[in-house]
Amino acid sequence: MKAMVYRRYGGPEVLEPAELPEPKTHVDTVLVRVKAAALNPADLALQAGALDDALDTYFPVIPGWDIAGVVERPGPATPEFSAGSEVIGYVRGDVQRTHGGLAEFVAADVRTLVRKPGTMSFTQASGLPLAGLTAYQAVVHALNVQ
Incomplete structure (x- = not known):
């Protein structure tokens, strides 16, 4: 599969296109064909090596925490999604270990993952996960809006 990766810490100059194996799925995971992905300030900080002392990083890294796409292949223990389900996701935990969103899969x-809102394009929906989580935390937890 095609992906954008970095093999060392740095700025935009360390990003490069790569051909990598398709990621493996497990019992409770799904393979998502990425239609759009978003980058956030945290992605840039990780790429720059700002959290090198706190997180294990396995190069090459495919950046991108936020994705929107279509389930290509569901795992055997994933009844909530089937092939063809349109989804958005915040895949942060997997980026440093395996694959982020700037890839085909x-x-x-x-x-x-959650279902993609039908009224949003894939591009719009890819910007929702981290920004939406941040807004939710601010409104509900920090401001205590009821």
Whole structure:
């Protein structure tokens, strides 16, 4: 599969296109064909090596925490999604270990996915996960809006 990767820490100059094996899925994961992915400031910080002391990084890294796409192949213990389900996801936990969103495919734990809102394009929906989570935390937890 085609992907954008970095093999060392740095700025935009370390990103390069690569051909990598398709990610493997497990019992409770699905293979998602990525239609759109979003980058956030955290992606840039990780790529720059800002969290090298706190996180194990396995190069090459495919950046991108936020994705929107279509389930290509569901795992055997994923009844919530079937092939063809349109989903969005916040796949942060998998980026440093396996695959992020700037790729043709990502293997995502079903706990990191929800159905894509039908009124949103894939591009719009890919920007929702981290920004939406941040807004939710601000409104509900920080501001205590009831």
